[in-house]
Amino acid sequence: MEFDENIPIYLQIARSFCDRVLAGELKAGDRIPSVREYGASIGVNPNTVARSYERLTNLGVIYQQRGIGFFIAEDAKKSILKDARERFFNEELPKFAERAKLLGISQKEITEAL
Amino acid sequence: MEFDENIPIYLQIARSFCDRVLAGELKAGDRIPSVREYGASIGVNPNTVARSYERLTNLGVIYQQRGIGFFIAEDAKKSILKDARERFFNEELPKFAERAKLLGISQKEITEAL
Amino acid sequence: MEFDENIPIYLQIARSFCDRVLAGELKAGDRIPSVREYGASIGVNPNTVARSYERLTNLGVIYQQRGIGFFIAEDAKKSILKDARERFFNEELPKFAERAKLLGISQKEITEAL
Amino acid sequence: MEFDENIPIYLQIARSFCDRVLAGELKAGDRIPSVREYGASIGVNPNTVARSYERLTNLGVIYQQRGIGFFIAEDAKKSILKDARERFFNEELPKFAERAKLLGISQKEITEAL
DNA sequence: GTGGTCTAGACCACC
DNA sequence: GTGGTCTAGACCACA
Known part of the structure; x- marks a missing residue:
């Protein structure tokens, strides 16, 4: 994954998830990768990915099931x-x-x- | 002068000069205020203003006459x-x-x- | 480190990095010290070191990984x-x-x- | 007269006199223009010219006759x-x-x- | 931990 | 008077 300098990486990650939801690539209930897994796959510190997920959670785009993972929220697309x-x-x-x-x-x- | 949080003040100052050149408010050869004077007038540290001027100089929008001050460059508008x-x-x-x-x-x- | 009076310290620092790249002492991908660390080691204010790094970045000699540090650019030697x-x-x-x-x-x- | 940025104007003026002496254009005993006259002719503040003359005097290249003007010194060329x-x-x-x-x-x- | 920005204040060279 | 440089110290975003 390539990042635009000048924009925080965590924002770019969060935005990429929103874009994929809008594009229909991700749907309500889909599980997204763990912060560790995803961080490794795109070469970013897990902390940074976690920050993205935190933001997406606040926006109501994803929700967390403790010990299981993060999932796309029911009305993610609509709210985005x-x-x-x-x-x-x-x-x-x-x-x-x-x-x-x-x-x-x-x-x-x-x-x-x- | 009011500043947008989230954007460095020195960039906003530099940009405001560019806008004023584009608007025809400032013309080639015009002297712009000294860093001290301008800093005082907008409530910003002179160092910060100086940083804006340095940037504008690199962009070729203004030039310096040492000991005298900064002036709008000949082809400032064109280059902007x-x-x-x-x-x-x-x-x-x-x-x-x-x-x-x-x-x-x-x-x-x-x-x-x- | 000793500095030539009459030449700004931040320029001398920048130049010393260029020289070390030319001499093969620093190679593409090498991390250079943080502004704080380097400033302390040569007895210069971190701000001044930062100014050197900013200049080197503009020259394409180093690049930044945010939150991590500065690194020698791929074609630093060539461009210098x-x-x-x-x-x-x-x-x-x-x-x-x-x-x-x-x-x-x-x-x-x-x-x-x- | 055109000036190199980055080098003090007064030094460039002083140097230009030395060059003209070396080139034989100015000879021992020749009178050089007053600071006011010369400043006006090259578009420089008389104070700046005065500073050049002061420097040249210290170097023994010119000497002053009070109320008359500045003159090229006897052994100007040799000392330069x-x-x-x-x-x-x-x-x-x-x-x-x-x-x-x-x-x-x-x-x-x-x-x-x- | 990293650098980025900003302030305050100092000293200096130059015009 | 002008800007240039440097220091000291603060706060912030980011990884």
Whole structure:
């Protein structure tokens, strides 16, 4: 796995799980790897993976069964989508638009590039 | 001046100068405030301002006349625009598009929101 | 470690690392000391060492693994050599030659002294 | 007049006078411009020029006749040459040689480039 | 443990 | 007056 410098690894890991849920790759009830196993497989300290799982748990994306492991939550996809769409329209899109405006990039150019 | 937590102050200062150049508020040859003066005016340590100026110098946005101060470079606007537009089309826009796709947001929705 | 007055310490530190890479003393992948450790060992403030490391990072000589430390980059030696040789032939040597000429020192004298 | 960043302007000015003496352009007894006049002609603060003249006076290259101006000293050329040659052989040349060695540049390459 | 950022204050060279 | 460098010490995010 490759990481973007400048963004904390634990955030990138958490996000990758969200993306895989959205993509349908992971479904409610699926078990995800243990922090140790997953850390080893991507070359990251288990502590860092644990931090990602903690974050995902707080977001309600996964839940823990003590002694067994972590699992995708029932309504993971729904809650991720809701959060993400809200943030997208309220934060990312306006920021994107403002940036384009500052750079003198017309909406037409953007539409074409998309 | 208000600062976004989570982003280093020195980067925000540097960026604000770039924005002001792009907006035409600052022009080639204009002198910008001394590190002491500007630091005092925005409530930031002069060292931090100096770090911003150092960065802007490396980017070719400003240049120094020793013992006198810093000035907006001749082709500041051009170089900022070039860099920023490149980054916009090569990084920000694709990232934005991919994100929208992942969230199941159609191009139509985006165009309307813009 | 002894420092030449008149030259910023952080530059001398950076340069000493470059020299050690060129000399083969440091190789790609080698970890260099932490800013605290190295600062203590040479009697310099950790901030100053950090500034050296920042510079070396910009030059592509070292890279950072967050939370772990700094390491010699894969092609550190190559990039240092390339830069240094260019500067040598384009700047240092012509300057040296011109100086000798101005002082009326023949090439023969130089060759002998070398 | 163009100045090399990184080297104090007053040193560059002083040096340019030495060079012109060595080149025979300025001779013993010649009057050099007043600090005010010269400063204006090269776009430098008179204080800075004064500092150059002070340095040259200390080096015995020029002397001052109060109320009249500065003049090239009788044995200016001789003293400059002596000093410069000494420094050349004792400092510049060894430094140059060491640098070439570190970069793996053979004496043959240097001789050819010269 | 690691480095990153910021502050406060000092001293210096230069203009 | 200007910026450049350095120190000391603090707090923080990250692994």
